[in-house]
Amino acid sequence: MNSFHEEKAIISLIKSCSSKSHLLQLHSRLLRSSHFFTPPIFLSFLSRIALPPFRDLPYSAAVFSTFPAPSLSAYNTMIRAHSLTRGSGRGGLRLYQELHRSGFSSDALTATFALKCCAKAESFSLGAQIHTKIWKDGCSSDGLLLTTLMDFYSCLGKGGDAWKVFDEMPQRDVVAWNVLISCCTRNGRTRDALALFDRMKSSNESPPDDVTCLLALHACGSLNTLEFGEEIHRYIVENGFHSSKSVCNSLIAMYSRCGNVEKAFEVFDQMANRDVVSWTSMISGLATNGYGADAVAAFWKMQRENVLPDDQTFTGVLSGCSHAGLVDEGRMIFASMERDFGVTPNVHHYGCMVDLLGRAGFLDEAYGLVNSMKIKPDTAMWRTLLGACRIHRHVSLGEKVIDHLVEVKGLEAGDYILLSNIYLSIGNMEKVLEIRKMMNDRGIETTPAASSIELNRKLHEFLADDVSHPKINEIYRMLDEINQQLRIAGYVVEATSEFNTGESNSTPYRMSYHSEKLAIAFGVLSTPPGTTIRVAKDLRICVDCHNFAKILSTVYDRKVVVRDRSRFHHFRDGRCSCNDYW
Ligand code: ZN
Numbered sequence: 001m002n003s004f005h006e007e008k009a010i011i012s013l014i015k016s017c018s019s020k021s022h023l024l025q026l027h028s029r030l031l032r033s034s035h036f037f038t039p040p041i042f043l044s045f046l047s048r049i050a051l052p053p054f055r056d057l058p059y060s061a062a063v064f065s066t067f068p069a070p071s072l073s074a075y076n077t078m079i080r081a082h083s084l085t086r087g088s089g090r091g092g093l094r095l096y097q098e099l100h101r102s103g104f105s106s107d108a109l110t111a112t113f114a115l116k117c118c119a120k121a122e123s124f125s126l127g128a129q130i131h132t133k134i135w136k137d138g139c140s141s142d143g144l145l146l147t148t149l150m151d152f153y154s155c156l157g158k159g160g161d162a163w164k165v166f167d168e169m170p171q172r173d174v175v176a177w178n179v180l181i182s183c184c185t186r187n188g189r190t191r192d193a194l195a196l197f198d199r200m201k202s203s204n205e206s207p208p209d210d211v212t213c214l215l216a217l218h219a220c221g222s223l224n225t226l227e228f229g230e231e232i233h234r235y236i237v238e239n240g241f242h243s244s245k246s247v248c249n250s251l252i253a254m255y256s257r258c259g260n261v262e263k264a265f266e267v268f269d270q271m272a273n274r275d276v277v278s279w280t281s282m283i284s285g286l287a288t289n290g291y292g293a294d295a296v297a298a299f300w301k302m303q304r305e306n307v308l309p310d311d312q313t314f315t316g317v318l319s320g321c322s323h324a325g326l327v328d329e330g331r332m333i334f335a336s337m338e339r340d341f342g343v344t345p346n347v348h349h350y351g352c353m354v355d356l357l358g359r360a361g362f363l364d365e366a367y368g369l370v371n372s373m374k375i376k377p378d379t380a381m382w383r384t385l386l387g388a389c390r391i392h393r394h395v396s397l398g399e400k401v402i403d404h405l406v407e408v409k410g411l412e413a414g415d416y417i418l419l420s421n422i423y424l425s426i427g428n429m430e431k432v433l434e435i436r437k438m439m440n441d442r443g444i445e446t447t448p449a450a451s452s453i454e455l456n457r458k459l460h461e462f463l464a465d466d467v468s469h470p471k472i473n474e475i476y477r478m479l480d481e482i483n484q485q486l487r488i489a490g491y492v493v494e495a496t497s498e499f500n501t502g503e504s505n506s507t508p509y510r511m512s513y514h515s516e517k518l519a520i521a522f523g524v525l526s527t528p529p530g531t532t533i534r535v536a537k538d539l540r541i542c543v544d545c546h547n548f549a550k551i552l553s554t555v556y557d558r559k560v561v562v563r564d565r566s567r568f569h570h571f572r573d574g575r576c577s578c579n580d581y582w
């Protein structure tokens, strides 16, 4: 056999290795022969060991270092391997610099892989240098490279630079659009992400694909824009993407996050194959929408269907228990996590348990659990406990929790408000005013709370006592009328209910209009009778607004759905899905 054929045979042997141990055995055999350092054989072996599925970076780095004169392709393989592994990407950047020092001129692939390493290593300066080099080398029409460049800017929070690259691209494929959309959602420009989806739909250049739909559904979920989400759902069905499991999983998540759990269940129910993500999305959706018992039932059902829960499933089901006050179930599931499923509880699971026990009044047990944890409690956990102290008017524990928050330097404006609400609930006005004064003296400012409502795909936002909306006079007139109607039905404004973070500068003696009341009044004003009113609020809803929405739902015969910071409230016929337990 001549050497050319021999070389080909060895390369196909390398390619056919089905396990890493086979490949390593072959390596030692090749080292004993003279073949290994023949460049094509060496490169073939290097790619096999460095890249997926085997991906052994330390081993491939050792092999690479033994080769006296690695080619550009060998460098590219190694830089690519660094971009694909979990490490910092810095090793890839060192190789990139070494490559240039050794006098090689790199190509578009080198730049693509190096940019991925730059994104991982958060090295903006080197990435920008590569960008300049791309223009100099005349690679500015390479779609894959430019898309990677956009992704690099997006990862480093430079959304503007990513847009610029996109605008200057001679041709944009669907991948480039998708990168730009995910750049928007990543950098807090969620509305722009949806506008891009619209642009793609109306242009013939690159219509949205299934990945675009996933990204846009995620954006709808975080913006609570059900109408837009429904439109994407129609597009998905029209284009046959609904047979994809991940698309269905995202639909479930979107509908759940927009408060339409019935629709989420419909999608879930029609799926032919459900994986752990489908079940987890459904369980979490049921949990945040107030169907805790159903979430627990689904948790048992998934196991009967032989789908094993993962850590996120546990977060979902435990939050369902806490929202619905299912203490025994919660305790049981929490105890089974590690024992039966090998899932070690993380900070979120403990957070759910503290919430569950705290809300249900087992404050000492909750405090004991926090103190017994092997992991360090985060500020969110202390804040959860503080919230429970407010519900159960437990002043001394509340003060202790504040001390812990001070200790971890995590005290925020909202915590002062919570503490003052604890004092308020036991009628200790002296302390309430003391805290207010302290906040003033220390210049602690609260961020204004906002509520939003979507009408014909336009988002209307309100702050407390807002006067900025163009229809504000009509809205206040509507609110007066609603108040009159509700009073007849027995609604009493809780003048000393409580005050929320950032909900106006009202003193506890005067109830002003919280932002959700303005949004609800605008909803009553602007939609035909019987339409469901959906409001999103960035903080917890207060007792007074909760009563207001409950009575309104019966007097005006409307379903009202309020998504607050941590859950949904579905008001209907004078009741709320949370059973006043939130
Ligand atoms: Zn309120």
Ligand code: ZN
Pocket (backbone or CB within 6 Å): 546, 568, 569, 570, 576, 577, 578, 579, 580, 581, 582
């Ligand atoms: Zn409620």
